[in-house]
Amino acid sequence: xxxxxxxxxxxxxxxxxxxxxxxxxxxxxxxxxxxxxxxxxxxxxxxxxxxxxxxxxxxxxxxxxxxxxxxxxxxxxxxxxxxxxxxxxxxxxxxxxxxxxxxxxxxxxxxxxxxxxxxxxxxxxxxxxxxxxxxxxxxxxxxxxxxxxxxxxxxxxxxxxxxxxxxxxxxxxxxxxxxxxxxxxxxxxxxxxxxxxxxxxxxxxxxxxxxxxxxxxxxxxxxxxxxxxxxxxxxxxxxxxxxxxxxxxxxxxxxxxxxxxxxxxxxxxxxxxxxxxxxxxxxxxxxxxxxxxxxxxxxxxxxxxxxxxxxxxxxxxxxxxxxxxxxxxxxxxxxxxxxxxxxxxxxxxxxxxxxxxxxxxxxxxxxxxxxxxxxxxxxxxxxxxxxxxxxxxxxxxxxxxxxxxxxx
Amino acid sequence: xxxxxxxxxxxxxxxxxxxxxxxxxxxxxxxxxxxxxxxxxxxxxxxxxxxxxxxxxxxxxxxxxxxxxxxxxxxxxxxxxxxxxxxxxxxxxxxxxxxxxxxxxxxxxxxxxxxxxxxxxxxxxxxxxxxxxxxxxxxxxxxxxxxxxxxxxxxxxxxxxxxxxxxxxxxxxxxxxxxxxxxxxxxxxxxxxxxxxxxxxxxxxxxxxxxxxxxxxxxxxxxxxxxx
Numbered sequence: 001x002x003x004x005x006x007x008x009x010x011x012x013x014x015x016x017x018x019x020x021x022x023x024x025x026x027x028x029x030x031x032x033x034x035x036x037x038x039x040x041x042x043x044x045x046x047x048x049x050x051x052x053x054x055x056x057x058x059x060x061x062x063x064x065x066x067x068x069x070x071x072x073x074x075x076x077x078x079x080x081x082x083x084x085x086x087x088x089x090x091x092x093x094x095x096x097x098x099x100x101x102x103x104x105x106x107x108x109x110x111x112x113x114x115x116x117x118x119x120x121x122x123x124x125x126x127x128x129x130x131x132x133x134x135x136x137x138x139x140x141x142x143x144x145x146x147x148x149x150x151x152x153x154x155x156x157x158x159x160x161x162x163x164x165x166x167x168x169x170x171x172x173x174x175x176x177x178x179x180x181x182x183x184x185x186x187x188x189x190x191x192x193x194x195x196x197x198x199x200x201x202x203x204x205x206x207x208x209x210x211x212x213x214x215x216x217x218x219x220x221x222x223x224x225x226x227x228x229x230x231x232x233x234x235x236x237x238x239x240x241x242x243x244x245x246x247x248x249x250x251x252x253x254x255x256x257x258x259x260x261x262x263x264x265x266x267x268x269x270x271x272x273x274x275x276x277x278x279x280x281x282x283x284x285x286x287x288x289x290x291x292x293x294x295x296x297x298x299x300x301x302x303x304x305x306x307x308x309x310x311x312x313x314x315x316x317x318x319x320x321x322x323x324x325x326x327x328x329x330x331x332x333x334x335x336x337x338x339x340x341x342x343x344x345x346x347x348x349x350x351x352x353x354x355x356x357x358x359x360x361x362x363x364x365x366x367x368x369x370x371x372x373x374x375x376x377x378x379x380x381x382x383x384x385x386x387x388x389x390x391x392x393x394x395x396x397x398x399x400x401x402x403x404x405x406x407x408x
Numbered sequence: 409x410x411x412x413x414x415x416x417x418x419x420x421x422x423x424x425x426x427x428x429x430x431x432x433x434x435x436x437x438x439x440x441x442x443x444x445x446x447x448x449x450x451x452x453x454x455x456x457x458x459x460x461x462x463x464x465x466x467x468x469x470x471x472x473x474x475x476x477x478x479x480x481x482x483x484x485x486x487x488x489x490x491x492x493x494x495x496x497x498x499x500x501x502x503x504x505x506x507x508x509x510x511x512x513x514x515x516x517x518x519x520x521x522x523x524x525x526x527x528x529x530x531x532x533x534x535x536x537x538x539x540x541x542x543x544x545x546x547x548x549x550x551x552x553x554x555x556x557x558x559x560x561x562x563x564x565x566x567x568x569x570x571x572x573x574x575x576x577x578x579x580x581x582x583x584x585x586x587x588x589x590x591x592x593x594x595x596x597x598x599x600x601x602x603x604x605x606x607x608x609x610x611x612x613x614x615x616x617x618x619x620x621x622x623x624x625x626x627x628x629x630x631x632x633x634x635x636x
Contacts, residue, residue: 013600020597055563055580137592138628145599149609153627156620168621200624308591 053305058186075302075310077188081267082314094394098338101282102219108284114162115207120155123206134198135173161204165289172201172297195321209323220330223337226367227326236364243373246354253377255352257407263400265368267317270396271295274332336391348383350375419456437467440474455486461507468514475518481558485549485579499542523549527566531575547577559583592632
């Protein structure tokens with residue numbers, strides 16, 4: 001009896017191993033744990049493996065199918081995107097004009113404290129277990145499962161960064177992978193680049209992100225609804241639909257809603273602007289230094305069809321996949337938001353008049369998607385255009401005219 | 409090669425001279441042939457299924473026999489004149505259920521994969537305007553299990569439609585043995601092995617001197633070396 005039981009247990013464990021193996025290969029998020037799905041995972045892996053490869057890419061009107069050409073093209077594209085940078089900040093006044101100093105000493109001391117043991121542990125365990133690992137191959141699962149063994153060294157390493165603001169070169173190495181935005185993506189810009197960072201680095205970035213996210217609601221104004229605790233995308237949707245209802249209301253110049261979309265917003269953000277903003281918000285020097293080190297430490301290589309290509313430093317942009325990126329992006333975007341509010345206060349931009357008791361805000365934002373509501377007077381639109389031009393000069397963020405629309 | 413003597417339209421397979429295919433069977437609804445390239449043999453089937461579902465039953469039957477007899481990697485491509493599920497149909501009337509069930513039963517019975525197609529979602533339209541307009545995904549490439557093991561890259565895409573009411577399908581595949589040496593990655597299933605914890609803790613107990621960031625890096629590296 002006992003032997004049989006033991007054998008059963010062994011079989012159980014082996015089967016579990018097999019299932020996990022195929023599950024990890026198949027990367028299916030919406031499966032239900034229950035039956036063993038090895039056959040299912042196996043098939044998904046097979047089909048994925050065979051059909052997911054980028055076998056051809058379109059450049060303008062020519063189609064390239066050679067693997068080397070494809071990888072050269074992609075590496076060149078992303079080198080251009082991340083490495084070109086106008087070193088000087090072209091419109092430094094803009095930031096000083098609109099950003100108030102909001103961060104007081106109490107907050108600053110909280111930000112630059114050395115992280116406690118529990119803070120680091122929380123950061124480690126908050127990160128998703130299932131996410132693909134970075135170039136070193138150790139994902140969250142490894143660190144979470146063997147936390148009792150590895151915790152001391154992880155803790156020391158994180159503390160080391162916080163005391164010396166220095167990172168080992170290569171520590172923040174990232175692999176870029178490409179997720180097609182649509183089923184039939186055929187040019188480079190139709191793939192979304194996701195950076196897979198080393199988990200050991202992500203812990204540091206997560207600790208900072210956790211601290212920053214606590215104070216974000218006080219700093220970032222209400223109109224930004226992405227990535228901030230307690231704010232929800234649904235508010236944007238409700239607002240947009242309410243505004244759409246009163247668009248037809250008669251008014252001098254007519255009512256307009258402008259949907260503005262910035263091309264490659266995350267990847268083209270200017271670091272100088274970001275650091276200037278941090279200083280203007282009067283973040284502590286130490287904190288700014290950390291952010292600068294983290295930005296500068298990133299090295300990228302690109303994974304195409306399973307093999308690695310290129311290895312370069314980047315000069316701008318925040319990487320999608322780093323826990324800190326969305327918050328930094330929101331901070332930078334706040335310049336734009338505050339400049340719009342400023343021209344409203346100056347009376348250059350006239351808003352809708354719905355009814356006596358209802359105020360329509362001038363705009364709403366979700367990450368890089370902006371919706372501006374104003375009257376269609378020439379003076380309003382000119383003022384608005386000036387804001388966007390200045391912001392583009394300062395931040396390197398260019399409006400994608402093809403994806404932006406005006407509703408009237 | 410063609411069949412369907414008196415029937416119109418005919419089913420044509422055209423190939424370059426160097427390929428030299430061996431014909432396995434020719435019946436009015438399909439042409440099956442095998443090709444040997446670099447000492448590897450694989451089978452292709454060009455399908456033109458009948459529009460009548462009763463006659464398609466013989467096709468399903470014959471194809472099942474063919475797949476069972478020939479133990480080859482097979483890819484079946486063409487116009488199946490039926491769909492797998494209602495999502496592959498757009499039009500006023502709901503698609504008939506019985507033909508779909510039979511098609512599903514056939515592909516399940518032979519454990520076939522329906523390869524995803526890039527490009528147009530529906531490959532056929534009936535060219536009528538207004539509410540009688542109907543679109544369906546009638547053309548597809550289907551392969552068996554051996555085919556997936558056999559070639560490592562394949563894409564199936566629709567081309568530009570000019571005269572026909574169907575989109576042409578283009579199946580590209582490469583046969584080469586090159587296998588990527590995949591990167592090191594800590595697999596989840598290793599944690600279930602009872603020796604795993606000891607391996608990790610033995611690596612961790614190594615004395616490494618240096619800056620703590622370096623220490624963490626080095627220990628992870630040691631662990632990788634151990635697994636290789």
